[in-house]
Amino acid sequence: MTTAETRAGALPALADVPVRDLRVAVLGVGMMGADHVARLHSRVSGAQVVAVSDAFAEKAEQVAAGVPGCRVVGDPLAAIADDDVDAVVIATPGQFHEEQVLACIERGTPVLCEKPLTMDAGSSLAVVRAEDEHTARTGRRLVQVGFMRRFDPEYAELKALVDGGGLGEPLVVHCTHRNASVPPYFTSEMMVNDSVVHEVDVARFLLDEEIAAVTVLRPRATRHAVADQSDPLLVLLETTGGRVVDVECFVSTGVGYEVRTEVVGEDGSAMIGLDAGLVRATAGPAGASRSTGIAPDFRQRFGRAYDIELQRWVDAARRGEVDGPGAWDGYAAQAVCAAGVEALHSGQRTVVRMEAR
Ligand SMILES: NC(=O)c1ccc[n+]([C@@H]2O[C@H](COP(=O)([O-])OP(=O)(O)OC[C@H]3O[C@@H](n4cnc5c(N)ncnc54)[C@H](O)[C@@H]3O)[C@@H](O)[C@H]2O)c1
Structure with missing residues (x-):
C-alpha cells in the first residue's frame, strides 16, 4: 500500500508515520556531511544514520565511530543501493551530485542533496526530468535540495x-x-x-x-x-x-x-x-x-535552520513526501x-x- 493510500481517511500525523526510524546514508562527511550526521544522530527524531561514505575512508571511520550501528560503505553508489538504506543525504562536492541524485531517483530513494543540485543548468534539468518521470509512475517526489534558509x-x-x-x-x-x-x-x-x-x-x-x-x-x-x-x-x-x-x-x-x-x-x-x-x-x-x-x-547563523530542515525532511520522507525546495528549485538556481x-x-x-x- 502506498503512503498516499494509507493517508486516505486515516488520522493525521501519528497514524501516518511508519513506526520504524528512517535509515539514512550520508554521502560525504566533510564539514556539512559530518554536521548532518551529528544532527540526525542527536537532534532529529525518527531517523538513524546507518551508513556513511566518503572518499577518505579514515574520515568516514571517524564519523561512523560516533554513531552506534553506523557502517562505513566505501562506494557511495553501493550505499545508495543498500537494502538497509531508506533515504540518502548527499554532502559530497557538487561535481558528484548528478550521478548520486540520479542513482537515488532510479532506486526510488528519497534524497536530500546539498546545493548545488548539479554543476550546470542542463544536468539539473535532466534531474528534474528523471524525477518527473518517477513521479508520473509512482505519484511520489523524491528530491529535496539543501536551500536551508x-x-x-x-x-x-x-x-x-x-x-x-x-x-x-x-x-x-x-x-x-x-x-x-x-x-x-x-x-x-x-x-x-x-x-x-x-x-x-x-x-x-x-x-x-x-x-x-x-x-x-x-x-x-x-x-x-x-x-x-x-x-x-x-x-x-x-x-x-x-x-x-x-x-x-x-x-x-x-x-x-x-x-x-x-x-x-x-x-x-x-x-x-x-x-x-x-x-x-x-x-x-x-x-x-x-x-x-x-x-x-x-x-552559527543557520544552525536552527539546518535542524528544522533535517527534521522536516525526515518527517516527510517517512510519509513518502517531500516538504522543501525540490529539483526544480535546484535547476532554477x-x-x-x-x-x-x-x-x-x-x-x-x-x-x-x-x-x-
Ligand atoms: N547549504 C549550505 O549552507 C552549505 C554550506 C556549505 C557547503 N554546502 C554544500 O555541501 C557540499 C559539501 O560541502 P562541504 O563544505 O562539506 O565540503 P567538504 O570538502 O568539507 O566535504 C566533502 C566531503 O566529501 C568527500 N568526498 C569527495 N568526493 C567524494 C565522493 N565521490 N564520494 C563520497 N565522498 C566524497 C570528501 O572527502 C569530503 O570529506 C557542497 O555541495 C557544498 O556546496 C552547503
Whole structure:
C-alpha cells in the first residue's frame, strides 16, 4: 500500500508515520556531511544514520565511530543501493551530485542533496526530468535540495508576512551577504555560485516568481580581496513580475557573517538578519554603548535552520513526501547563477535561459 493510500481517511500525523526510524546514508562527511550526521544522530527524531561514505575512508571511520550501528560503505553508489538504506543525504562536492541524485531517483530513494543540485543548468534539468518521470509512475517526489534558509524561523516569518499581504505588493528586496573572510581559492565566480545562489533561492521563495535577468556590478575592490578578484559584488536580479532584488555580496569584510534581507512593499517594509539576540550595554573609553553579537559563520547563523530542515525532511520522507525546495528549485538556481557568471564577465544585463515549468 502506498503512503498516499494509507493517508486516505486515516488520522493525521501519528497514524501516518511508519513506526520504524528512517535509515539514512550520508554521502560525504566533510564539514556539512559530518554536521548532518551529528544532527540526525542527536537532534532529529525518527531517523538513524546507518551508513556513511566518503572518499577518505579514515574520515568516514571517524564519523561512523560516533554513531552506534553506523557502517562505513566505501562506494557511495553501493550505499545508495543498500537494502538497509531508506533515504540518502548527499554532502559530497557538487561535481558528484548528478550521478548520486540520479542513482537515488532510479532506486526510488528519497534524497536530500546539498546545493548545488548539479554543476550546470542542463544536468539539473535532466534531474528534474528523471524525477518527473518517477513521479508520473509512482505519484511520489523524491528530491529535496539543501536551500536551508527556507527553514530559518526569520525567513519563514518574513515569507508568511509577504504571503499574508502584510506589506502589500512586494516591490523591491535588498539583500546583504557578507563573510569575514574566504579561503584564497575563492573566486568572484564562486561568490555568484556559492554565496549569491542562496539569495537567488530566497528571492524565488519570498516572491514566488522566477528570475528573468541578472546584472553584476563590480564596485571598487577591497584591499582584503583574494588576489585579482572583485569583492564586493553588487548583483541585480529582475523577476518575471518586474520586481528587483539587489544583493551586496562581500566576502572579505573582516567582521563576521552578516545576512540581511529586507522586503519593501507598497504598504511597508520588513527586515530580518539583524542578529539582535542579546543587546549588551557596556561602558568604555568612548562612553557607554550598546552592542549585539554577530555570528562568525553560517553554521552559527543557520544552525536552527539546518535542524528544522533535517527534521522536516525526515518527517516527510517517512510519509513518502517531500516538504522543501525540490529539483526544480535546484535547476532554477543553476540557471540564474549561469546567467550571473555570464553577467559578471560581460558587465551586461543577462537574460536567464530557463525552460518553462
Ligand atoms: N547549504 C549550505 O549552507 C552549505 C554550506 C556549505 C557547503 N554546502 C554544500 O555541501 C557540499 C559539501 O560541502 P562541504 O563544505 O562539506 O565540503 P567538504 O570538502 O568539507 O566535504 C566533502 C566531503 O566529501 C568527500 N568526498 C569527495 N568526493 C567524494 C565522493 N565521490 N564520494 C563520497 N565522498 C566524497 C570528501 O572527502 C569530503 O570529506 C557542497 O555541495 C557544498 O556546496 C552547503
